[in-house]
Amino acid sequence: MFKWRSDDFSWVDFTIDVLRVLIVLGVVVGAWNTLSSGRISFAQWVNLFAAGLSQGSIYALIALGYTLVYGILLMINFAHGEVFMAGAFSTVFLAEALNRTGFLNEQPVLAILLMIAFAGLVSMSVAILLERIAYRPLRGSPRLVPLITAIGASFFLQYTFRGLYGSGFKAYPGVKALQGVIQIGGISIPVVQVFVFCAALLLMLCLYWLVERTRVGKAMRAVSENKEVARLMGIDIDWVIMFTFGVGGFLAGSAGVINGLFRPQGVNFYMGFIPGIKAFTAAVLGGIGNIPGAMLGGLFLGVIEAIGPNLVLAGLGIPGANQLKDVIAFTMLVLVLIFRPQGILGERLSETKA
């Protein structure tokens, strides 16, 4: 840092350092202004934080799909948001049916497990088909090719689902067991937020166990390390890649249901687009290709989005601070790309991966 004082002065370093100082200054001044004004009480900050954590855990579940695929194929699967949409959109019909029969409120645990399993299976099938049809034939082609294909596949999936279910909005029915709040010393946190966080955490632990402790996990790590050597060791690479897409798809599908319980409205064919790019941001933030990185990146992004506008932007006197939530998210992406391209947890990538 501050290399520009010495002989090897460069304008790029200088600009980046100035940028660093300005950002730190802005954050500190904004936060100071907000906190000293007392506009938002401590209990409200906790509420914002909790909501951000829940939103972040949904980002994290989707981000894992990006990171798993990147880790193994070095490609960004830009259709992953649509994999999320596929599970969430399909399951809304199951949820409505379960609600009509009363099963959803009588046996909420079973019903939610059923919904997660169904959404997981739908998204998994979509992800596996996507890999088989759109990506496998292009394996080994220049890196730009599968990237463009992913964007095409994304449109294809969106409009397929629009054709299937129409363009209107649907909503998940409310689950009575998840309504209400938990009171802890004057702070009230909605039950559904606790549920979302715990469910997501559980799924992430399962994934960690799968990757680190099982045979197939070992095979995944081997393929991500070096495909050719893995093949020589007798690993069926095609199968492992398909399995990886399947796992990412399952996580995205379950994220769809968890998202539906947390934020019930807004289910339509386009719903995967924004969570998709947010989760991609989260994956890059944490260090793409790095599994704990995606989890951390997702949670971090969710919290920054929830707190940032009120803490920093409103404190700097910027009007309509809440409208700039996305600006915060994507500014984070740009900042990470400038200052720490490998991400928060990312290791320095080797030549072949970078």
Next chain:
Amino acid sequence: MKRICLVLMLLSLLVAFGGSAALADSHCMDALGCVELGPDDPVVIGAMLSVSGATSFYGEDSLGGVEIAINSRDGMLLGREVTLVVEDELCSAEGGQAAAQRVAADETIVGIIGTTCSGAAQGAMPIISEAGMLMISSSNTSPALTNDDTDAGGTYLPGYFRTAHNDLFQGAMGARYAIEVLMAHSVATIHDGDPYTEGLAVVMAETFADMGGDVVFQGAVSKGDTDMTAILTEIAASGPDVVYLPVFVPESEFLTSQLRTTPGLEDAVVMTADGSFSAGFAQNTGDAAVGVVMTGPYVAGETYDEFLVAWDDQIGGQPPSGFHAHAYDAANILMDAVEAVAEEMDDGTVIIGRQALRDAVAAVENYDGLTGSLTCQEESPYAGDCATGTALAVFEIGEAEVMGDWPPAVAWDLSMSMMDE
């Protein structure tokens, strides 16, 4: 030999075209030219709607209304088939411009229903107006579009009409209801950055303040937001009696359902506008929607129920947004005007004067539409506004609407207002 045949065919084609052109010249007395339909030609109506991407449900909502209007005449007009040409306006000025160029290039199109978005209309109108065509929008609400004062940001051009409500009417109506009926002292407004919602929020806040109320918060969310905790926390700190959120679904659904669980806002009255005026809003928001008041088109009555049945029959399900009734009226006004000005020649051709068509739409008075009584006005700032504000009402959502009953009963309209116009 072949070549000679070809040349002869080309020549005969040329003669045929030249002949028909000469024929058009001889019959058409209209200042803007005419649409000429041969004995077997269909009547072509253009639709420039947002039918792809995130805003496609507004476009499909209007498209359904237009299709039902055409089907209600068995798909026939002037004894000919009606063909609908749909162009995507992408909900942007560039998209509107591109769509307008494609439509204007097709000289058989008699008139256009569109656009969905006000921004697209601003891109499209210069081309449509120049081509002598007319366009009736079912969902543009920006005040600029019917204002010809360019210094005040007006962009009105001849040939523009709309059956949607100018924001100036609807925002003021919301403010009056809040003060006169809800006895509200303070209001918080939320828009989503769209000129439509921002216009409504600003007009509502200004009128509310003029009438002696206190505007305690003016803020915005962005389209695509699902988590509204941050803005609602901020609003709760100012403790308003009424929260005015004239935004579209699904943002209005997220706001309403999360507002009910925000400490400090449990008792605030939620007020929305016609961007959320659809059966889906009540169903998707669930119990939190009970007690929500909304301004919207005066659609109560049997004809609207019949329309909904027709929608379920012909398109399936229920309309995805709140502009289908406006689109139905717009299409009917256009088709009525075509019928009124069409002149049939002895040889079976029909000519339709473009200026005459514009005049016929402009002369619409007390039209009994699905959205109430429509009278097209000519004076700026309401030039081309066919919805006059009397066709608006305030509705309140109850338990029945949450269970799928639609539309709700009218709670209030301007005739019940204590103030004089």
